[in-house]
Each structure stands twice: as structure tokens, then as C-alpha cells.
Amino acid sequence: MSAAFADEVHVAVAANFTAPIQAIAKDFEKDTGHKLIAAYGATGQFYSQIKNGAPFEVLLSADDATPAKLEREGDTVPGSRFTYAIGTLALWSAKEGYVDDKGAVLKANQYQHLSIADAKTAPYGLAATQVLSKLNLTDATKDKIVTGQNITQAYQFVSTGNAELGFVALSQIYKDGQITSGSAWIVPANLHDPIKQDSVILNKGKDNAAAKALVEYLKGPKAAAVIKSFGYQL
Template sequence: MLVRARLFAPTVLAALITSFTVGTACADDVQVAVAANFTAPIQAIANDFEKDTGHKLIAAYGATGQFYTQIKNGAPFEVFLAADDSTPEKLEKEGETVPGSRFTYAVGTLALWSAKDGYVDPEGQVLKEGTYQHLAIANPKAAPYGLAATQVLEKMGLTEKVKDKLVEGQNITQAYQFVSTGNAQLGFVALSQIYKDGKVSSGSAWIIPEALHDPIKQDAVILKKGANNPAAKALTEYLKGPKAAAIIKSFGYHL
């Protein structure tokens, strides 16, 4: 038995080394541009993605409009998770994407939020009362959630009334920070920033009816730089699967 063990040990070791080498060789990094509102969900998804596929997701977060400019200027992103559907479609028409790779990975929800408990009522009447000094929004020219916020104000007839109260963040993360730090009493944020497992996790909020703004369809697409990267394809397929869907829904998105 000892002789057989000595004979087979090198073979087993070689097999283990080969298995490890193959697994390592198949693992790739994927550079992803992620809309700021999707920061928490993609961080949660990344953990499972890496465990299940071996690929590593390297994310940058920001405003969709800013990412468009960076992509056009040669930024090394391989997958783009936008906060709208129009920007990926535009890149597609301009030949910057892998044909047929675009799809909607989530539909976002806008919320009016205050870090203070009980400050925002369930119908959003606090917006009309005007007792707040500052109202935070994301830049409507670069961030789809900011554009949706301006549509809400317009439909409620409040555009002129609140224009001197507005404080504008470069993206939805900065708008959230204005409110969370108390620099703004109120702000339009992505529900995903304040929502977890079926409830608002802090402060008070009005979940804004979809009828008050255009749908926030968020599309993903593989960019030209990711055409030959297996991890780029793996990520977009993973986002369509049940594990990712469960995480996305838990942050208040629709699919």
C-alpha cells in the first residue's frame, strides 16, 4: 500500500496543479462602468459573480452622461451598466458596442427622501409646503434620475417655486450625500440608495408614482473593448440570471 501511495502521489499532485492552472487561466477581469444608482446592487452581485464564475468585476461608478463622454474618448470600459436606455442605444448606433448585447437589466424607481424620520409624508405634500431650504437633485443633463426629478417637479407645477432651492449633484450619489449630511433637507434619490429587503432603511421617503416621470429603464451593453473578453459576456449573462435578479429586486428595482 505504501508503494502504491508513492506511485500515485505525483500523479494526483500533477492533476491538482493542472486543475488549478486551468481554473486560473479561465478567470478574467472585466472593467465595468456602473451608473451611480446601481452601486450597492452591483457590489452585492459582484461577490456571487466571482464565486460562481471565477471572473473578477472591476467597477467604476458615476453619471451615465459622463461615462458616455469617457467611452467616446477611449476609456477602457468593457461593459456599461447605464441609468437609462437611450445612452447605450446611442452608443450602439455609433458602433461602440457589441451588436445584439444590449438589454434592460433593471427599471429604476425615484424617491423623495429626507434623512429625518417622519419629515416626508407618504403623498409628498412636503414638496408643496416649501418649508425646506434646499432640495437636492442629480444633474439632469448627465443623470437620468435627475432628469426624472425635473419631470416630477414640472408635472406637479413646482418648477418655478423650487428653482431657488435646488442644489445639484454631479450624479445621484452626490445628491444622496447632500441629504444624508443635512446640507439639503430633501432630495430626489434612487430608491435603491435607501431601500433594502422591502423597506426604506433610514429616514422618511415618498416613493414617487411612475406616472409622474418617464420610465427609468436601465440598459446594459458590452462595449467594443469587451468583445473578446469572456468575463464581459459572462457578466451580462449573469445579470439575467436568478441570483442577480433576486438582489436587484431587493433594492427596489423592477425587472
């Protein structure tokens, strides 16, 4: 394989998309010969790192606002932005049977701690605060909230039992049509703004064949099947 076909691409990946991109990366590397090197975190933190010169070539954001902002500020390859997934929010407990499928446990307010990601940097955290507001639970829950830096940490607070329940990305607890552990309420999409997750090629990736190949791959049927299997809409 010639060097031109064996580039590496450095990708900033929203924490909620960790499991899907790990699955996609295996096929991507096998099918294209390119290597994907991923970093995982909160979209807002990635924005700061990109502005400070971090070596990322592609951003897989947890929202559509951050890639659009980078585009306006001249930090992206024109025309490369697209929506690769629409995220789903879930209220989850590591305990079986703790969360009912209507989310009544939230309103019953019998828990000590509710985990959410930081609404300032993590779009799933923002969506969680919108749900609490829509359900008139903002005041009732404010002393119970445990804030994770990103959605991975919000998930960890629940999985370790430090919070009885929390708002997580459905993709963290779902595979092939079912909840993989504990109990969950899949939050209706009308309770928060759509979690449109956009991807964009950053300026550092403009001459990188692997960056272009990854974005094309994400639009293809193999990646789409993986993305859907984790509970995202397309």
C-alpha cells in the same frame, strides 16, 4: 482554474446601482471565477469617457438612451444590449417623519434646499425635473435646488443635512422591502418617464469571457433577486 476562466471585466456602473452591483459582484466572482472591477458615476460622464477611449468593457447605464446611442455609433457589441433593471425615484430626507408617504412636503415648500442629480448627465436627475414639472413646482423650487454631479452626490447632500430633502434612487435607501433610514415618498412611476436601465458590452469587451459572463449573470435568477431587493422592477 485556467486563465481563460479567470478574466477581469472593467464595468462602468451608473451611481444608483452601486450597492446592488457590489452585492452581485461577490456572487459573480464566487460562481464564475471572474473578477469585476467597477467604476461608479453619472451615465452622461461615462458616455464622454467611453468616446474618449476609457478602458470600460461593459456599461451598466442609468438609462436606455445612452447604450442605444453608443450602439448606433458603433461602440458596442451588436445584440448585447438589454434592460437589466427599471429604476424607482424617491423623495428622501435623512430625518425620520419629515417626508410623508404622499410627498405633500414637496408642495408645502417649507424647506430651504432640494437636492437633485444633474439632469443633463444623470437620468434620475432628469426624472426629478419631470416630477417637479408635472406637479407645477418648477418655478417654486428653482431657487432651492442643489445639484449633485450624479445621484450619489445628490444623496450625500441630503445625508449630510446640506439639503433637507432630495430626489434619490430608491435603491440608495431601500433594502428587502423597507426604507433603511430617514423618511421617503416613493414617487409614482406615472410622474416621470420610465427609468429603463440598459446594459451593453462595449467594443473593448468583445473578446472578454468575463464581460459575456457578467451580462449573462445579470439575466439570471440570483442577480434578479438582488436587483429586486433594492426596489428595482425587472
